[in-house]
Amino acid sequence: MTLRLSPFLLLALLAGCVRPPSYAPPSLPTPAAWKNTADSLTAATPPAAVASSTPPTVDNPPAPGNWWMLFNDPGLNTLEQQATAQNFSLQAAVARVESARANVRVASSYRSPLVTVDPQVYRSRLSGLRPLPFPVATNNLGVVQSQYYIPINASYEFDVWGRIRSSIRAAEADAQVQEANRRTVLLSLTADAATYYFNIRGLDAQLLVLDTARLDRQRSLELTRARYQAGVDNEIAVHRAETELANVDASVVETRRQRLGLEASLATVLGVPASGFAVAPQPRPLAAPVVPASLPAALLARRPDLQQAERRLAAASARVDVAKLTRLPTVRLNGYLGPQSAQLGDIVRVADNYTYYVGGGVSIPVFNGGRNRANEQVARSEADALVADYRQAALVAFQEAETSQADVRQYQAQVAARQRAYRAARLASALTKERYRAGLTTYFEVVDADRQTLDAATLLTQAQSNLLGASVALVRALGGGWE
Numbered sequence: 001m002t003l004r005l006s007p008f009l010l011l012a013l014l015a016g017c018v019r020p021p022s023y024a025p026p027s028l029p030t031p032a033a034w035k036n037t038a039d040s041l042t043a044a045t046p047p048a049a050v051a052s053s054t055p056p057t058v059d060n061p062p063a064p065g066n067w068w069m070l071f072n073d074p075g076l077n078t079l080e081q082q083a084t085a086q087n088f089s090l091q092a093a094v095a096r097v098e099s100a101r102a103n104v105r106v107a108s109s110y111r112s113p114l115v116t117v118d119p120q121v122y123r124s125r126l127s128g129l130r131p132l133p134f135p136v137a138t139n140n141l142g143v144v145q146s147q148y149y150i151p152i153n154a155s156y157e158f159d160v161w162g163r164i165r166s167s168i169r170a171a172e173a174d175a176q177v178q179e180a181n182r183r184t185v186l187l188s189l190t191a192d193a194a195t196y197y198f199n200i201r202g203l204d205a206q207l208l209v210l211d212t213a214r215l216d217r218q219r220s221l222e223l224t225r226a227r228y229q230a231g232v233d234n235e236i237a238v239h240r241a242e243t244e245l246a247n248v249d250a251s252v253v254e255t256r257r258q259r260l261g262l263e264a265s266l267a268t269v270l271g272v273p274a275s276g277f278a279v280a281p282q283p284r285p286l287a288a289p290v291v292p293a294s295l296p297a298a299l300l301a302r303r304p305d306l307q308q309a310e311r312r313l314a315a316a317s318a319r320v321d322v323a324k325l326t327r328l329p330t331v332r333l334n335g336y337l338g339p340q341s342a343q344l345g346d347i348v349r350v351a352d353n354y355t356y357y358v359g360g361g362v363s364i365p366v367f368n369g370g371r372n373r374a375n376e377q378v379a380r381s382e383a384d385a386l387v388a389d390y391r392q393a394a395l396v397a398f399q400e401a402e403t404s405q406a407d408v409r410q411y412q413a414q415v416a417a418r419q420r421a422y423r424a425a426r427l428a429s430a431l432t433k434e435r436y437r438a439g440l441t442t443y444f445e446v447v448d449a450d451r452q453t454l455d456a457a458t459l460l461t462q463a464q465s466n467l468l469g470a471s472v473a474l475v476r477a478l479g480g481g482w483e
Contacts, residue, residue, distance in 0.1 A: 023317045025310055026387050035402050040106045063315035067192055067481035071288045071471075075282065077196050079270065085195045086271030090189060100175035107171035120149040121344075134140075148347050151338035151355070152306075158333070163325035166318045168240055173315035180308035187304060189269055191476040193297050195469055197267040199280050202465025203259045203285060206223040210252045211455040216450065217245040220433075225442060237443035244447055248454075253318040286464035288471050293407050295482055300397050302479035309386070309393040316383040323376040333360040393449075400477035407470035426455040439475040 007476035059252040084090065126143040159165055221241040267277035271385045299307065335358035365372060432449040435441040475481050 010333075023314055025313065026390065028154060028391055029476060035406075037317060038334055045426070046368050065480070067475050068190060070287070070475070070481055070483070071468075072258065073197075075279075076365045077195060078101045079193055079197055079266070080190050081395055082272075083269050083411060084186065084187055087189050088271055090182070090185050093178070093185040096184050097175070097178045100171075104168070104175050106173040107164075107168045110157070110167070112157060113154055115152065115154045117150070117152050120147070120151070121304065147340065147344055148342070148344050149340045149355070150347065151336040151340075153336045154336075155334035158260050158331040160331055161328045163178035163322055163328075166321035166325060168305070169319035170315045170322065173311050173318060176311040177308055179441070180304045180311055183304035184308060191472050192269060193266060194472045194475075196262050196269065197279070198286075198465060198468040200259055200266070202461060202468070203255050203262070204281050204283045205286055205461040205464070206255050206458060207252065207259075207281070209411040209461060210255060211283075213450070213454045213457070214245065214248045214252070217241070220450070221245055222435075222444065232439070233443065240443060240447055242451065244385040286461065286468060288412075288464070288467045291471060291474065292482060294480070299482060300396075300401060303397050303477075305481060306393050306479075308395050309390040313383065313386040313390050316379065316386045320376065320379040323372070323379040327372045328374065329365070330363040331360070332363070333374045335359060351378060368406055402472075404470060404474035404477040408467070408474055411463060411470050415460070415463045418456065418463045422453075422456040424461045425453040429453040 003310060007460045010220040053114035066080075068076050123144070123146045126145070157164070220236070220242075224237045224241040226231060228235060230237050263277060263279055268277065270277070335356065337354065337356040339347045339353045340355040341353050429446075429449040429452070430446050432441065436443060
């Protein structure tokens with residue numbers, strides 16, 4: 001008996017000694033410094049930070065929340081809270097996280113014994129003419145018998161080579177993938193909500209500019225009509241003034257049309273029907289938050305999409321181990337124990353009516369048409385593809401960070417230039433109108449000065465709105481803010 005069980009005992013001891021292969025993320029090419037700042041990237045490479053640090057867990061997400069507080073806008077805060085509470089895409093992502101967590105528990109369950117209770121009752125008849133190992137006097141009559149059996153079956157697989165442990169690692173990495181996906185969806189929807197909101201605020205500022213221009217055009221029309229009736233000016237100036245007023249009215253209609261479309265898009269992000277949603281106008285100056293001149297390169301390590309790509313690669317690497325270890329022998333221990341009787345009443349009364357079996361076996365793959373080898377090749381090919389995806393995700397992260405930083409810096413300079421242009425246009429328009437009232441110039445110069453003022457004001461609000469949008473894009477590129 002000792003000689004027969006010794007191989008199983010040896011394999012059981014090996015189960016505690018053999019460890020699955022360790023996983024290490026691939027190296028990534030990293031530039032030496034930001035292109036748009038003087039920050040060095042060698043000290044804290046974002047992909048290396050993701051690769052070398054402890055993987056983000058579902059209970060400890062690395063990305064900060066409530067990044068929109070950087071903009072100090074109560075209206076935005078309210079909308080973001082509504083988006084995070086009601087968005088259906090986020091709810092679907094949360095459900096996928098729960099599903100992945102359950103899959104971890106499923107994979108872990110294979111490390112425990114499988115125990116079942118299988119009550120059985122059957123009645124059978126054996127032929128009296130059946131071949132027997134020795135004669136039995138049955139007068140060629142059949143034998144009818146009943147059996148009542150309540151066995152407790154148990155089986156257990158020794159994880160000798162670490163195949164089950166590799167499956168658990170793959171499931172855990174999948175759960176981390178889904179958690180990173182949840183944070184990706186959260187970052188995307190909050191950034192989309194902020195983008196739509198600031199675009200609406202930009203159109204509100206544009207409507208304020210158009211309202212001021214309309215009042216100015218209305219006064220110009222009244223002045224031109226009065227001068228025409230007094231014989232000081234001609235009818236052409238009146239029609240030009242009417243044309244300028246109508247053009248401003250058309251611009252108001254177009255701006256409101258764009259605003260309605262942005263409201264509908266924002267309603268979808270918030271998880272509410274567009275028909276019953278509206279954003280109250282707030283015509284106030286557009287102010288973007290101050291972006292630090294120096295941004296730590298390690299901020300890119302918080303990008304959930306980069307973490308998601310790395311964790312997906314980790315799961316694929318674990319599945320390569322599973323496919324490779326499937327080609328090795330499988331060791332199982334199984335048995336059963338339970339009462340057995342020909343009479344139902346005796347199944348609980350007879351002391352020695354139990355039956356048991358204890359045994360084990362080794363399943364050695366010999367031939368299956370190359371299935372296991374092909375499955376391993378499939379797993380390796382998928383892992384190779386995910387290595388490329390991971391490296392591509394890192395390149396996209398660098399690209400978006402560089403582009404967003406450049407946009408913020410350039411829009412800041414553009415806003416300053418547009419402000420100077422607007423101040424100059426307003427001064428020129430005021431001087432031209434004084435000259436027109438004094439009869440020193442024609443109304444054509446007034447029209448031209450008014451157009452320049454309106455264009456300068458419009459371009460200023462667009463630049464301010466673009467700066468806000470670029471700030472939101474920088475938040476998205478850095479994985480949730482710059483703090």
